[in-house]
Amino acid sequence: MHQSTELHWIDYLVILIYFGFVLAIGFILRRFIRTSSDFLASGRSIPAWVAGLAFLSANLGAQEVIGMAASGAKYGIATSHFYWLGAIPAMVFVGIFMMPFYYGSKARSVPDYLSLRFDEKTRGFNAITFAVMTVMSSGISMYAMALLIQTLHIFDSLVGALGLPNTWVFHISIIVSAIIVLGYIFLGGLTSAIYNEVIQFFLIVAGFLPLVTLGLINVGGWEGLKEKLKPAYLHAWAGLDNPQHNPLGVEWFSLIMGLGFVLSFGYWCTDFLVVQRAMAADSMASARRTPLIAAVPKMLFPFLVILPGLLALALTSPVNTGGPDAAKGSPPAASANATNPVSLIPPQTNPETGQIVKDEKGEPVLNYNMVIPNMLLRYFPSGMLGIGLTALLASFMSGMAGNVTAFNTVWTYDIYQSYIRRGEDDRHYLRMAQFATVFGVAASVAVAYFVAAFNNIMDVLQLVFAFVNAPLFATFLLGMFWKRATGHGAFFGLVIGTLAAALHQGLTLSEGATPGVKGAWIALLHSYPSEMAQNFWTAIYAWVVCFVVTIVVSLFTQPRPDNELRGLVYSLTEKDTSARGRWYTRPVPLGIGVLILTLILNIIFF
Template sequence: MQNPGSLMSLNGVDMAIVALYFVVVLAIGFYLKRFTKTGNDFFMAGREMTSWVAGLSFVAANLGALELMGWAASSYQYGILAAHWYWIGAIPAMLFLAIVMMPFYYISKTHSVPGYLQLRYGNSSRSLSALCFGVMTVLMSGINMYSMALVLKVVLGWDIHFSIWVSSITVALYVALGGLLSAIFNEVLQFVLIWLGALLIPIIGLIEAGGWGNMVAKIQQNFQGDYTHLWRSIGSFSDNPMGIHWTGIVFGLGAVLSMGYWTTDFLVVQRVLAAKDLRSAKMAPIIGAGFKMMVPFIVILPGLLGLAVMPGLVGEAEALATGGHSYNEVLPLMMGRYLGPGLLGLGITALIAGFMSGMAGNVSAFATVWTYDIYKPLRKKPLSDGHFVSVGRWCTILGVLVSIGTAYLVMEFASIMDYVQALFSFFIAPLFPTVLLGMLWKRTTSAGGFWGLLAGTVSSIGMWIWVKVDPSALRIIALSPGAKAMAENMYRGLWSCLICAGVTIAVSLLTKPKPESALNGLVRSCTVLPSEKHLTLFRRPAFWAGVVFVVFVFLNVLFW
């Protein structure tokens, strides 16, 4: 039965597949509760994850609402340019995390990124970073929740409140029961389901379009402009549908925002910290990078196929006015086009799994940062490990409840959805130089780290307000009056990163550094890293990082 106004309907088999997914994720949560007795178990998954589990979880935690629906829609809107967010906007940063930064996170035995800042710079930097992270994760979790409910309403006609409450109670239960261990296990399951549920769309789509060459020819027939080349059209702001210049992609996205996100956003870094040893911790982001490079096949390609076989999708406002379909619906429309009974249930399960993995990632990271970096420093008396596990469980429930509130807030003010990328440029872009300078430059001082982070965050928010108040400021911040929102975020991230680095360096040169003996395990020049010479070539992380980087370069050349 199809609900009025919905894009498609599920039959009994489809519904059974979706229901079974909820049963299994809850069963995993209940099963894993017996293995999560200590804080190390609950918050760090016992630090026993293999590189494969940690690596897949690292990628899956990022496969949230914006990834599946958003980037498929973006590829319909902007063409293959959207793949930059998967390649230059992810791969170099993931490899940098693995080879350069991971040893310090892992050797320092920190439980979180704010925890590293506490060890390196002291409590002020930790508190600032933890508060910013807490606000960002709760907002992101709520946006994930609302996005999922909206998709289920549009696609299946399900009640938005039902979807929000069922999904959030499920996530709250399995994360509160099994902590990070449960979140990681379910993320691996979700990753497999996302692939198996979404993979048929590009396969059948390419058969219908007649292969890649014919798909490109059809897009060129249907639309003016270059939708199928990664680099050729971004020599000028006006030559591409995104209104972006290659400097924004390379320096704003590749060098700042992606570095900031993949190396300092605790949501993803937490998964790698759960690895069983340093080699696994270094291999996990490399394995994640290998899979991340392939995600465009199930996200970007369906958008491009939509341009070829379903021309005529329009923007949200025009779709509302004309009663047509928006390109935001391209992925579910492609599902309805190709997936028959049973397969449709699997496709919808893939979407739900994607949304829930993003939500669980935010909630588990929030519980850790709240418990260890906000709650624990406020308690002067020594407390038992069991006490913190209880706090972590309650924080998970609290985090989900606040996220539900955020989801309803987003529902009232839908434009908040547009601010997701802006949130990253506020809180993540300035964090990257703070952590990087701390790891690589022993002269960086506690005062330098704190004031640099504060200056970067305040300047990023300030630039955003400036453009809101005076839109002509866009030509100064994004270097062009024709820049669109995406380009503005890239450049704002770049400037806030540079401001953070400049202030950190200047204040550090004027203040007294810590003695080198206090920097062992935290700074590169003060730490003796474990040698990997005893490992065979095929077991060395650097070798596999090189392999992934060669494939990354090849893909960029192939789609140049």
């Protein structure tokens, strides 16, 4: 390709130092691991700021980083809804209202809370689906990482020096990342994963802040960016009256209810991957502060991860006159930067034939996922390039590690100890947790190759994840705030809600899509203006069905006596008074402050 694909010794050195460093952290933390709780829950000893940054980072896998910049280039500033609407309110809610039950009940995991609050079948359903999904997600992100590294061609000369063909870049990426992630989790458990997530947070800032700065200087500052982009790309809310008026193709109601309520609360409030970080905090006050501390950088992250997408769009097509279609239609012109004429948003190529993929109109389909890597290669000279690539690799590994630590906990406590072997001593479960870590990583590698062999399987898997996740928040909301909700109600609500999601998706389709994995695999009853609108409505239907079914079944079944629900339900739990002190250390004022700042950001970018 072009000259910038060459790495220098300094770049390799930076990457190697980072790899050595994460393993060293594992080795140092190893001597603090004595019990299964040390390994799986950090012995509940993590300070609030560390737990908070890990809470944020566990979600900042490379798919998130790469995907948000890609969406920034596709949809513009409206992508920030995934942060300001689709994360912050839910993070404030989980910190203020839900942490008292997760942390105060001494539950060891989210499924464990379900077993305390409801019954074994509800826990079993949640634990098994969650365990399967974490391994699958970890494998998918491993595959995505290896594919991206292979596409970048940055390690070709290194692999060539070893006498191996280029295709081995894929295998080596998977093997090396698996060994490192396995190494530091096996040695230091959840603490090691959390520490590395915090380091990853700082590395992402260190790698992306100069990138955004250079991009902004190049484009002529904020004003220059505004001149080069279509107005629709510069507003978060302005076009949301009608799906035709905004690049997302959704209207405000489905955005707020689907993304802002169902999907966002379902993820941030119930997904053990993130909640685990808060449950490892050293006190109730720290646990409640964890998501709130995470919310502060979260609301500013669009400037680091979405802005590169907008910059790439502005720099790729000097006069970007059309919408997403026009952007596709005009093959990106040679850009202003003469030293590197390669486009920041290249067309997609078929990995086997090397030919450019075209849509039905015969126009090239753009590979938005290359935005971040191409920006790094374009703006960073050797040296800084090593830092940028390290940030990217760190986010890949943290995303994987988050899944593996969530998996080994749920497997050990909620599946193995609950259904396979009860009553062993703690050493036995510690060994099982270590074994589960090895198994989790090995299974992720298997999934990565499975996905590589059957490319369409990825869409199917992600679809199934969406079905399972959509109704979850209804169950937790009723469980925590309505003491009458019963185990039968929760279980049937979840199962039927999941089926409702599948049914809705099977009966609808977005305009222009072909029936199949994108929907309408049963029949076509309704068309949505975009795939995003279809996804939001699938979530909304699933949530409502779960909510209604849980209430109806609960009313016909025997409730649990009040004394069994103390500490598990809002009306039967004493208010947490542990958080005294200055206002910014107390959850409620901190949460209100976060919401006000988010509102201001929304007004600025309205």
